[in-house]
Amino acid sequence: MPPRRSSAFYAALFAVLMCVAACSSNHDRRLGAAEPAKAPALGALPAGMVHRIGGAPEGIVFDATTNLIAVAVQDPNRLLLLDGTTLAVKRAVPLPGTVRHLQLAGPGGPVLVPVESVDELVEVSLPGGAIRMTKVGRQPHDATAASGGQIIVGNEFSKSISILTGGVVRATLPGPRQPGGVSGDGTTVAVVDVGDFTVSTFDLTRRTRTAVLPAGKGPTHGVLASGHRLIVADTRGDAILEFGLHPLAALGRVALAGKPYGMAFDATTDTVWVTLTARNEVVALDVSTPTPREIARYPTVRQPNTVAVSPGSHTVWVTGTATGDLQVINR
Template structure:
């Protein structure tokens, strides 16, 4: 039987720091233990050995996905050429609405009747109306890797400038820096905001009103993706070590570290069922964990399309959507 390591760590110099040097060498920074760190990436998938579960919709290579239960919309970012495909969640067989965007999308999120599409290669965040139509553009100097709506604010993680920026009405109102090597993903839940730093393989709290990066905590050996759950935590995939990590956000503490071998990478959360879905790219699988208890409990495991880098879930129906990064389609699974 696999066992989790359930941890409650006090603030300690070796693991929890604030305002450290933003150098990318190790130096005297005990949070980052690797010289010249390199961000972890998804493990390369083999050819599928079994037929993917559920239904597979034809699609170009998928770079990001997000589902919105309120608007009944599934957004799928594809390349060749770059676009966001908008599917009706209740009309699975219908053709999606295609909205062109100016470059490859890294992350998608929903907010205020639109889809935010982060395009780091073009220094922009595209805003796509959920009903289709021409995408707007928010110019962000540098490499905007992720963007989320937070009330009247749009929070943008800017990778190369190691910052979280705050926009209101399309205008920059605040740049928050300090202690980051890279800003790769921003997670906002309630009054709390956390930024994921893939180079340092760490998570940091963000004091948005105060304009400061707060304490940071190491997130395994190669953190790649993160999502908020319903219990005041941020769940993180540690791709290098093969683990699912759970951090409380107030205070920032590592609460759970559960082994998930097989190249864990993508992650999505179903708030209605307290279910975290993670993809295993080494195995072409997606696994559903009930995370409401003291450790994750595996409830589902399905074979997927090749290179399942992206996953999202419709919280109303529980359907899981998996995107192939090699162009083998969008998979729809009803657990």
């Protein structure tokens, strides 16, 4: 008969297992925030048409109301407002620093432009290009709109999110270790923590964090999908993660090799477009069913860090950050 183990033995074993889990978690955190892959040379001709716009384009949105594409470029730092049909430059709005991500506050704008290098949120009106600047936390990485005219900014190196209305910071909420992508859904905002590899939700009415869940090996950004869902790119983990937001719940995971990074959602077709930075590709995922499924894949320009899409997914725009190109895929 094998010897019986005491409760002290099991307590010690549990302590060891908890230590192993904690050490593993700390090791993961030491990896730091995931970044897009350094894209290889092109292995195939990009689909559609490629237009040279220069200036390391990164950050792009399309506004169907004004038929304008907004894309951030450097050298000098500007937000280009392009005709969605001809790509003619309608406005070139000077920016005070560098940008990586854009969102629309709503149909017709404004464009939310978090300028990381100067800790400012710039709101750019459409179609005129008038600007409003607000000082926020350190290195604002992403910004999103929520109910009641609220704008939420993820301050990547301030461990906080800022809540703005009317160009004024009304509150700053601590909690995220290193906020990356932010997505507003009514009075809730979801924050991808690129330092802790988690997704959190915050109640904007009570101004508190309400839940937090693990989000893979190195998540970067998310997009809000229909049914109060958040679709997250686990860039380091080569996967797409799906969460419900009310309450926060993990719904599924789909493997997607190639360092997924840039994301755009088309509400008309329930399609998420995801760039694969290690493969110079863009993939369309149908998220209308419980399990996202791939429905299209195209070769892209080099370093496809960001993507935008028109309603109906009839046109997809991809930035080639390494080469100064804008790719247009008409479907």
